[in-house]
Amino acid sequence: MKLTILGCHSATPTASTHPTAQILEIKGHLFLIDCGEGTQMQLRKYRVNFSRIRHIFISHLHGDHFFGLPGLISTFLLLGREAELHIYGPKGIKQAILLLLKLGKAYTNYPLYFHELEENTPQVIYEDDKVTVETIPLKHRVYTNGFLFKEKLEDRKLDVNAARNLNIDLSYYNKIKQGFDVKNKDGKLISNKDITFDPPAPKSYAFCSDTEYNPEMVPQIEGATVLYHESTFLDEHYHLAEKTKHSTAKEAAVIARKGEVGTLILGHYSGRYGKLELFRKEALEIFDNVELAEDGKSFQF
């Protein structure tokens, strides 16, 4: 699982700070999470093979999470894309994108599917044999979802040498990977645990931005490998966080501690602070494993 931060700053972008967008590589997928203005330039800058993106998840329809989407969709068109593209986002996103395309007489030449979200409880919005994606309902000034990306538990790993030594027929190998005990060629029952290894523990990534402090999400993100939680403000400005329905670094850390996640990544910083390290310092007082998102930075889990 690899996470690349394309942008992690709040509100008004500048020449050097970009609004929210992330690429999550998970089980062969390249998922794009949010798409602030300039995301397509950032994808090129960090040499992401972005034609591989087939699923885009939009948390909410504030410009700094969404205004890069029309341009990216148009660029796919100009580059002659043929593969399907799926957009998951709040109700209204389809109307907006289709209106912009229509005004430019720029109908897509590839299949473009919208999956509009309007529920206030967690929903599985994508599933295949290797991963699931669920919404995490957040509390912000407009309808907003975080997203929980979960690997599925893989089959058990076959210990080929042990299976051979124990004289097991090849035709049983798939059954063994599924966890069954089997009989060998001599009719002896072989315990599954003697011929398999545990598969790697499934990993998960929870993306939570933008939101006010919202402990209701804790049961859902519990034990996540990585939690990205917005920290627009420091504790000294908690009243601004309350007013604008954002979180402080301290609040993000409390969520991480309650959820016993592996790593907390902070982001969505207000531009008012000089050093990002201040956010990490504040969160470290509550939670041990804190990383700072930075534009262009990658995390491997």
Next chain:
Amino acid sequence: MKLTILGCHSATPTASTHPTAQILEIKGHLFLIDCGEGTQMQLRKYRVNFSRIRHIFISHLHGDHFFGLPGLISTFLLLGREAELHIYGPKGIKQAILLLLKLGKAYTNYPLYFHELEENTPQVIYEDDKVTVETIPLKHRVYTNGFLFKEKLEDRKLDVNAARNLNIDLSYYNKIKQGFDVKNKDGKLISNKDITFDPPAPKSYAFCSDTEYNPEMVPQIEGATVLYHESTFLDEHYHLAEKTKHSTAKEAAVIARKGEVGTLILGHYSGRYGKLELFRKEALEIFDNVELAEDGKSFQF
């Protein structure tokens, strides 16, 4: 008159090439012409005092000329703008912007006026005591206008010393600036040309992008101080220019020569060519005074 190119590349932006946007400083105005994705970042990068922008002119509703507008309007909101903002662009622009603002519950706190264009003949769309702005109807795949920015002829400059020496009463000074002959205190008629200097010749800037080769614009741009004319392709790809309703550098130069403009600036380059100098070289075979637009470059006239 100062022109700053924020972006001058066609179609799909990259990390280093930006879509169309320009700032024209003329008679105290800061006019923004087109607003491709990332324009607000370019405004910051080139340290344009962009709160001074009160008029934005959008040529057409293709993304590379327009997708930066929602973000800029939202940024003005977040920065607490109070001054009026006027948007001039094709019919449909108001519906698109208002829908995007509504989805983000981001109603503006400053007066935002839309001036939607749908005529196919030149129209004066802005006028004050110092400048006029006219549409230049262009021929492209969607409804498109160029814009002609013209300084008005200023009053004549008073030669104060001559007026004093000729014993003219102060109360006549305004009348003299307007070009009248006046009598002095001794009752003698003084010729206006003996007590005034010519005002500077009014300058003009014609912005023409995107368009196919369109000699119909020539009478309107005739004698312009500067013509910016798109040159998406080189002559070797004139069939692509025809097909996509764009121009070649050669065609841009033919328009400049027919219109006897002062300087031709080329831009809106396709990404397929290695060196921009190829565009200049091609145009110089037809027209003498050719400049190349480049992102971040300024021209003073």
